[in-house]
Amino acid sequence: MQPDPQDTSGLAEPRVLIVGLGMIGGSLARALRAAGFEGEIVACDRDAIEIARGLEMGVIDDGGTSLAALVPRSSLIVLAVPVLAMEGVLHALAPLLDDQVVTDVGSTKQAIRDAARRVFGGLPPTMVLGHPIAGSEKSGVAASDASLYRRHKVILTPEADTDPVALMRVRAMWIACGAEVLEMTIERHDEVLARTSHLPHLLAFSLVDTLARQDERLEIFRYAAGGFRDFTRIAGSDPVMWRDIFTANRTALLNALDDFENGIAGLRAAIAADDQDALLATLDRASHARHYFDTLLNKTRYQTMEPRNVRYRVSPGGSVSGSIRVPGDKSISHRAIMLGALAEGVTQVQGFLEGEDSLATLQAFREMGVAIEGPHQGRVTIHGVGMHGLQKPAGPLYVGNAGTAMRLFAGLLAGQAFDTELTGDASLTRRPMGRVADPLRLMGAVIETADGQRPPLRIKGGQQLEGIAYDMPMASAQVKSCLLLAGLYAEGETRVREPAPTRDHTERMLNGFGYPVHRQDDVAWLEGGGRLSAGPIDVPSDISSATFFLVAAAITPGSDLILEHVGVNPTRIGVINILKAMGADLELLDEHEVGGEPVANIRIRYVPLQGIDIPAEQVPLAIDEFPALFIAAANAAGTTRLRGAEELRVKESDRLQAMADGLQALGVEATLYEDGIDIVGRGGGQDEDGPSYGGGQIDSLGDHRIAMAFTIAGLRAGDEIVIDDCANVATSFPGFVDLARRVGLQLDEEG
Ligand SMILES: O=C(O)C1=C[C@@H](OP(=O)(O)O)[C@@H](O)[C@H](O)C1
Numbered sequence: 001m002q003p004d005p006q007d008t009s010g011l012a013e014p015r016v017l018i019v020g021l022g023m024i025g026g027s028l029a030r031a032l033r034a035a036g037f038e039g040e041i042v043a044c045d046r047d048a049i050e051i052a053r054g055l056e057m058g059v060i061d062d063g064g065t066s067l068a069a070l071v072p073r074s075s076l077i078v079l080a081v082p083v084l085a086m087e088g089v090l091h092a093l094a095p096l097l098d099d100q101v102v103t104d105v106g107s108t109k110q111a112i113r114d115a116a117r118r119v120f121g122g123l124p125p126t127m128v129l130g131h132p133i134a135g136s137e138k139s140g141v142a143a144s145d146a147s148l149y150r151r152h153k154v155i156l157t158p159e160a161d162t163d164p165v166a167l168m169r170v171r172a173m174w175i176a177c178g179a180e181v182l183e184m185t186i187e188r189h190d191e192v193l194a195r196t197s198h199l200p201h202l203l204a205f206s207l208v209d210t211l212a213r214q215d216e217r218l219e220i221f222r223y224a225a226g227g228f229r230d231f232t233r234i235a236g237s238d239p240v241m242w243r244d245i246f247t248a249n250r251t252a253l254l255n256a257l258d259d260f261e262n263g264i265a266g267l268r269a270a271i272a273a274d275d276q277d278a279l280l281a282t283l284d285r286a287s288h289a290r291h292y293f294d295t296l297l298n299k300t301r302y303q304t305m306e307p308r309n310v311r312y313r314v315s316p317g318g319s320v321s322g323s324i325r326v327p328g329d330k331s332i333s334h335r336a337i338m339l340g341a342l343a344e345g346v347t348q349v350q351g352f353l354e355g356e357d358s359l360a361t362l363q364a365f366r367e368m369g370v371a372i373e374g375p376h377q378g379r380v381t382i383h384g385v386g387m388h389g390l391q392k393p394a395g396p397l398y399v400g401n402a403g404t405a406m407r408l409f410a411g412l413l414a415g416q417a418f419d420t421e422l423t424g425d426a427s428l429t430r431r432p433m434g435r436v437a438d439p440l441r442l443m444g445a446v447i448e449t450a451d452g453q454r455p456p457l458r459i460k461g462g463q464q465l466e467g468i469a470y471d472m473p474m475a476s477a478q479v480k481s482c483l484l485l486a487g488l489y490a491e492g493e494t495r496v497r498e499p500a501p502t503r504d505h506t507e508r509m510l511n512g513f514g515y516p517v518h519r520q521d522d523v524a525w526l527e528g529g530g531r532l533s534a535g536p537i538d539v540p541s542d543i544s545s546a547t548f549f550l551v552a553a554a555i556t557p558g559s560d561l562i563l564e565h566v567g568v569n570p571t572r573i574g575v576i577n578i579l580k581a582m583g584a585d586l587e588l589l590d591e592h593e594v595g596g597e598p599v600a601n602i603r604i605r606y607v608p609l610q611g612i613d614i615p616a617e618q619v620p621l622a623i624d625e626f627p628a629l630f631i632a633a634a635n636a637a638g639t640t641r642l643r644g645a646e647e648l649r650v651k652e653s654d655r656l657q658a659m660a661d662g663l664q665a666l667g668v669e670a671t672l673y674e675d676g677i678d679i680v681g682r683g684g685g686q687d688e689d690g691p692s693y694g695g696g697q698i699d700s701l702g703d704h705r706i707a708m709a710f711t712i713a714g715l716r717a718g719d720e721i722v723i724d725d726c727a728n729v730a731t732s733f734p735g736f737v738d739l740a741r742r743v744g745l746q747l748d749e750e751g
């Protein structure tokens, strides 16, 4: 939660003493004042001129050069002197301290704790070490800034015996300044800061110094523009302060420097050897890393129950018309990156889905050393590394919300020479992974899971896999694909029998990359040990995304909509078959094939729908489309019955339950079964144009498809539908809100 910068209620200090009135201490004083702090603010500095300036600027109420005069009536003391000056200040303070709470703002923490131990025999419980992660290259009280800490992080490093009241008081001070207060151990703080702050400062100082000592230095500085200026701004920082920090955090800084030297050596070698792919892999990884880690950090907050609540507000009514193209197919986008990375040569992809799920797959390959350019407007260029060219990633591979990524990666990584760990967001962490881990173990893979065979997955590298013949207990394209990908690395044949046809994009794309995959009846198989050769991939629009608009048009009188360039692979068109069986007026135009996948434009016009018993064989062919199809059912005449769909319970949410709850909230009768649902449609009444159900509040449970299904339900609602927890729509359908508005929905997005 963002602290209220005006809230000083937790801060009841009669007098705050700031020791060291520089830019950091001065900014603290000004921030407290600006927040309406009513106590006294005094400062001590050995430089009387700084104190005089502080008084003149109105930053402090009183001040001087002697601690003895200022400590006694103060309640909270903030040490804002350079790190190596701390020990001297602590010595001077020791005889003066009574029950004051003491804190500091030093950039390293172990050195200050060591100093306190030498002075006091231990870190006193009333001393709370802290560090605001804010600053500037400027110094002195004249450079102070009342907003320096606003929305910045302050790290406090309490110890086991720190007085909780002291901690609370220091925390209250920073919250009053508008900061976000975090806690971590002293050791962790020093390691983190060595990498994120101390190393970059060291590099900036070093680069400027190196260039400044060269003969043509004037020329260098004269022409040094953007890059040099950006990179070296911090080299103008206070030398004493930074000498102290580098000295005080010696061990952690040297470790960070070692890592950096390895990285630089790698780049040097790549340049020397004219290894453009290696160079691009590093540059690309770096250029995307900042954005990616921001997203990742948001996810972490999301998991820890501070949801980024994106809320949709759908006004009732609207019509649906036009001609639109929805984003690229998610299943094919994942596979394009995976196979492109393992291929020999360069794979050009167009139509790539720039959604969070497929971007997670892309990032994971970057972390395994693959050079990938883009995405730029759906174009991605993958510099394949060959079947054995992946490198061990530095840490766990985080695949967010994407079940497909985790399960396909499990197969692919089981055959690598190195260990890996796969992690995901809260929803993915609840999903079953035994369905891939068990058969992979039969192939000889070594995989550890968390309780209940859930993520994270720890996959041991260096195992020789053996082909197996596996009868899948459920119709799952993810399991089939996982085993086929592991089969690429296995000895002999890997055969997978599916109880019902499932999407066959993996088989098609492998064949397209020159790797033979055979099929006879319900069995697909391949022989391990082959090679993939790169080729272009044109990703069609995702029929699962198109479905929301197909249903929107199917339920809204007067609608006439064309969805362009949609993938209509026979293993994906359950939604078309089911809508047609319900009576929808739907036709495929301009059917043709791109890169081994059939595509078409789909035209759909409104006619009243009938409820049906959904044929069992259509279930796997429409597995992701059911949330939207349930909305079609709610608008049809009569009851729609679905059975044999227990897989819906283990998607991003329990989709049977989530949809039943939502439909009931709108006033639609829905009866749940273990493997399905009956929905009593509200269509077929006298007033064909009137609303089918009411409005209401829906919890999407963070499931993109639940969120989008209830959005289109708004077209036939009698009142507003408000849908919570919609941020994950971005996993599969970036731009959904804009497109929905474009075809005629009245939709607002909040948060
Ligand atoms: O292979 C794939 O790309 C997918 C397979 C399906 O999952 P299951 O294999 O679990 O049915 C589907 O729900 C998912 O969205 C994508």
Ligand SMILES: C=C(OP(=O)(O)O)C(=O)O
Residues within 6 Å of the ligand: 357, 401, 402, 403, 404, 405, 624, 651, 652, 705, 732
């Ligand atoms: C189930 C889905 O995806 P995944 O399994 O990849 O999370 C989906 O997109 O509906």
